[in-house]
Amino acid sequence: MRGDLVRSVLYLPASNARAVEKARTLDCDVAILDLEDAVAPEAKVEARAAAVAAVRAGGFGPRLGVRINGLDSEWGEDDLDALAEAGAGLIVAPKVETVETVHAISARAPGAALWAMIETPRGLIALNDIAGAGGRLDGLMLGVNDLAKALGTGAAPDREPFKPWLAALVVAARAHGLVAIDGVFNRIEDADGLAAEAAQGRLYGFDGKSLIHPSQIALANAAFSPSEAEVEAARAVVAAFAAPEAEGRGAIRVGGAMVERLHLVQAEAVLARHKAASR
Template sequence: MTSVRPRRSVLYMPGANERALEKAKTLPADALILDLEDAVAPDAKAEARKRVCAAASSGAYGQREIAIRVNAADTEWHAEDLAAAAAAQPDAILVPKVSSAAAVRALESSLGSSRIALWAMVETPEAMLNATAIATASERLTVLVMGTNDLANELHAEYVPGRAPLLTGLSLCLLAARAAGKVILDGVYNDVKDLDGFETECLQGRQFGFDGKTLIHPSQLAPCNRIFAPSDAEVEKSRRIIDAFSQAQAEGRGVVTVDGRMIENLHIRNAERILALADAISAG
């Protein structure tokens, strides 16, 4: 069974806020994005860069996956952000506004021989149309992150329940991620006081096939972790599917049924995926 790394909940932490970075050490997030971009004012960028890189290299976050979000390639801070982040050796570097395969290759070249993974934010109409090219541009690129706020802004769309204006872009990026074998994370939910709306959007994201969701507040962690984790019923059924298939193979039977439904190879693969994720969550 293939091992996986859970990325149910991926929480943005403002790089300029030392207290928030400290608090993040105790939060039940699968991954943290230490942010140098939107959460940091221009006059605080340099100090935040030092603080975030020190935090990322501290080893104080346990098993949580650590990514540093740098400023976009067309900003004055990008080159220094990228160099400092690479030196800090986080698990990944997240780059906003990645809209082409050429941008991915340029980032890969800038990172050189470092083994740090590259995460790309896809948040423009151009990125939606180039999603497959972006996802397949580099083996180093492991995760696509939806930037739904920026996408809605550039589409001149309203951010409405159900996200109808964004569904085409979400679908294109999901197709690209799955075709390329990459992880893909859903965008943020902006109203931190509306937990019912948040849970509804988490469920939509899971039903679509996202691996997890990016978050902006610790109150969103518990429902996100619950929704993006396999349920007890899913785990139990997956085990029965694997057991039934194994028994049929041992007995030389070609037809396998569970709960009255025929089991095919695709059901086995899905059951293995669910059990691998459940095991990884338990191990964490």
């Protein structure tokens, strides 16, 4: 994985051997081999075998994860056991609605980090409990397509119906030290729309965005990386607090604004993220 970055999280169907092989060289931060929505029922067992083989073979540039089928499906438990045995480093669980699901996956795959997808009304209601479940839970992901279906929301510019849930998921993730991954953008050929939605996700505090096509990677990486202006501003804050006249002071003036020590912490985080993104 490139540092701790999760800017671009690309889903690829595990049943597509060509897509799996291509994932080894893509510039996404995380590649997720999908056993759930992207795989037809008759191809589930074959897709599981392909995902297990990919995990065992390794050789991926991005961090590699696998989205299993739900544990309440006929494939979920076998997916989980096979991936745990293969040594998967990251498991994505769909439609998580209870703390018990987090505990069950953590117990059966103790060597894998877990990202829980929140994509149902029950998941939203239990969001804080799920986020605080502990175990191997490392991140929360918003599943916007299933959530839109369940809530009965219509398409809207600026994702108006989802704004409370965008904020709620980030709050829950931050409260419990988890990464927060925004949902997918379905219109593959709408680069402007993706850029705007990714910028919105970053504004809300997400660490990265779920993607469904390699053409979306560059935009997501750019949106969730510090801009040059942000980097320069961060450097100015760090330099100002390093100056002798700032010693012992909690607040100083930088570029016409008052900044405090908390802004120094934020500036240092920006520079660390910039360094990771530049590798």
